[in-house]
Amino acid sequence: xxxxxxxxxxxxxxxxxxxxxxxxxxxxxxxxxxxxxxxxxxxxxxxxxxxxxxxxxxxxxxxxxxxxxxxxxxxxxxxxxxxxxxxxxxxxxxxxxxxxxxxxxxxxxxxxxxxxxxxxxxxxxxxxxxxxxxxxxxxxxxxxxxxxxxxxxxxxxxxxxxxxxxxxxxxxxxxxxxxxxxxxxxxxxxx
Amino acid sequence: xxxxxxxxxxxxxxxxxxxxxxxxxxxxxxxxxxxxxxxxxxxxxxxxxxxxxxxxxxxxxxxxxxxxxxxxxxxxxxxxxxxxxxxxxxxxxxxxxxxxxxxxxxxxxxxxxxxxxxxxxxxxxxxxxxxxxxxxxxxxxxxxxxxxxxxxxxxxxxxxxxxxxxxxxxxxxxxxxxxxxxxxxxxxxxx
DNA sequence: TGCGCTATCTTTACATTGTCAAGATAATAG
DNA sequence: CTATTATCTTGACAATGTAAAGATAGCGCA
Numbered sequence: 060x061x062x063x064x065x066x067x068x069x070x071x072x073x074x075x076x077x078x079x080x081x082x083x084x085x086x087x088x089x090x091x092x093x094x095x096x097x098x099x100x101x102x103x104x105x106x107x108x109x110x111x112x113x114x115x116x117x118x119x120x121x122x123x124x125x126x127x128x129x130x131x132x133x134x135x136x137x138x139x140x141x142x143x144x145x146x147x148x149x150x151x152x153x154x155x156x157x158x159x160x161x162x163x164x165x166x167x168x169x170x171x172x173x174x175x176x177x178x179x180x181x182x183x184x185x186x187x188x189x190x191x192x193x194x195x196x197x198x199x200x201x202x203x204x205x206x207x208x209x210x211x212x213x214x215x216x217x218x219x220x221x222x223x224x225x226x227x228x229x230x231x232x233x234x235x236x237x238x239x240x241x242x243x244x245x246x247x248x249x250x
Numbered sequence: 251x252x253x254x255x256x257x258x259x260x261x262x263x264x265x266x267x268x269x270x271x272x273x274x275x276x277x278x279x280x281x282x283x284x285x286x287x288x289x290x291x292x293x294x295x296x297x298x299x300x301x302x303x304x305x306x307x308x309x310x311x312x313x314x315x316x317x318x319x320x321x322x323x324x325x326x327x328x329x330x331x332x333x334x335x336x337x338x339x340x341x342x343x344x345x346x347x348x349x350x351x352x353x354x355x356x357x358x359x360x361x362x363x364x365x366x367x368x369x370x371x372x373x374x375x376x377x378x379x380x381x382x383x384x385x386x387x388x389x390x391x392x393x394x395x396x397x398x399x400x401x402x403x404x405x406x407x408x409x410x411x412x413x414x415x416x417x418x419x420x421x422x423x424x425x426x427x428x429x430x431x432x433x434x435x436x437x438x439x440x441x
Numbered sequence: 442t443g444c445g446c447t448a449t450c451t452t453t454a455c456a457t458t459g460t461c462a463a464g465a466t467a468a469t470a471g
Numbered sequence: 472c473t474a475t476t477a478t479c480t481t482g483a484c485a486a487t488g489t490a491a492a493g494a495t496a497g498c499g500c501a
Contacts, residue, residue, distance in 0.1 A: 065448085065449055065450070065495080065496065065497075066449080066450080069449080069450085090486080090487060090488085091487075091488065091489090092486080092487065092488085093487095100449095100450065100451085101450065101451045101452075102451090102487090102488090103450075103451070103452080103453095103489080103490085104449075104450050104451075106450095106489075106490085107448070107449050107450065108449090111488075111489075112487095112488065112489090167419065217417065217420065218413065220416065220420065221412065221413045221414075221415075221416030221417045221419075221420060222409065222412045222413050222416060223412075223416070224416040224419055224420060225411065225412030225413060225414070225415040225416025225417070225419065226408065226412045226416070228358065228412075228415060228416065228419055229408065229411065229412060229415060256466080256467060256468075256477085256478055256479070257478080257479080260478080260479090281457080281458060281459085282458075282459065282460090283457080283458065283459085284458095291478095291479065291480085292479065292480045292481075293458090293459090293480090293481095294460080294461085294479080294480070294481080294482095295478075295479050295480075297460080297461085297479095298477070298478050298479065299478090302459075302460075303458095303459065303460090
């Protein structure tokens with residue numbers, strides 16, 4: 060099957076090959092034809108599985124986002140308090156993109172996430188990592204017996220996420236010299 | 251001159267045309283040939299002014315960064331205290347990218363800023379907006395008679411910039427529903 | 442079993458794009 | 472005025488995304 064006219068599982072193979080190319084050669088080297096060649100099929104074969112290049116890219120983004128979420132969930136699991144979970148999540152967030160900046164650019168660069176969310180019914184308009192953060196945050200309020208208006212919550216949430224996301228962004232750019240070791244974030248950074 | 255064989259000021263015309271295309275049709279529609287056509291010259295004419303497409307893009311980035319810095323400086327000027335200046339700068343920062351998300355993607359997306367800084371001797375390894383923030387921050391320490399170690403300073407600086415840059419980033423994505431009006435940031439967001 | 446339907450893949454073709462090389466044109470220095 | 476140089480054009484090529492037409496094979500149904 061794997062060596063016959065029909066590939067067997069070309070769709071996932073194309074996604075995997077795409078991720079590999081992005082990791083090894085950067086997103087600018089990701090072309091439909093190279094991905095197809097990497098899978099040993101003709102350059103038009105992907106069109107049986109994806110409407111166009113964008114649809115392949117969206118599929119790859121979903122795949123990477125899943126890996127991202129796995130790391131975040133992994134970091135959160137088993138933490139004694141919501142606060143500890145949030146800190147851990149922040150660390151995992153920055154570490155993930157710090158380890159492979161290409162992912163940051165790939166996920167948040169080029170096309171903004173709005174288009175991505177629109178194409179992806181599963182998200183229903185909300186970004187999974189942000190939902191996870193909100194859950195942890197609400198838990199934090201509960202654990203500490205805090206009462207906040209929805210607006211106050213929203214502001215604090217955005218603030219936390221901005222810090223973490225901003226740090227990830229900056230860690231990826233590295234344009235600014237800094238004595239911070241991004242792979243081992245200091246607690247002082249996270250409120 | 252403007253209508254003869256020689257264009258007169260093609261270099262800047264190409265940059266302007268590039269910015270226009272990015273604003274109107276997004277970065278993915280920016281091609282050397284279209285930029286050239288928009289200026290009424292042949293498709294290879296840009297090569298007299300730019301080594302390749304990347305060099306044109308870098309020139310455009312410089313131009314946009316200048317506009318960005320103008321807004322930041324404008325926001326900072328005439329503020330009574332460093333704290334007020336920092337708040338104003340944060341507002342201007344987010345507002346700038348909130349108004350035209352394409353600029354955010356263009357400046358910080360695709361190619362990371364490291365390459366941009368490397369190609370640009372003028373920056374000497376530091377990003378102008380960050381330098382401005384650092385100046386304001388040091389002024390803030392001075393005005394309030396605060397003593398901090400360099401590491402503490404660096405952490406606080408990164409933190410402030412992370413919040414602002416992260417907010418700008420999130421404001422551009424808009425994937426997350428939020429009750430925040432990005433064009434009129436609440437002071438509570440900025441420490 | 443055999444027939445056809447459909448998903449999958451190939452081949453061919455075309456437009457767009459970045460880039461290069463060779464030549465044309467004009468500005469400028471000497 | 473002439474030679475040099477910067478600027479621009481033309482023509483070509485390879486890489487790419489994409490569409491159309493056809494080949495192949497698996498699967499349901501008679």
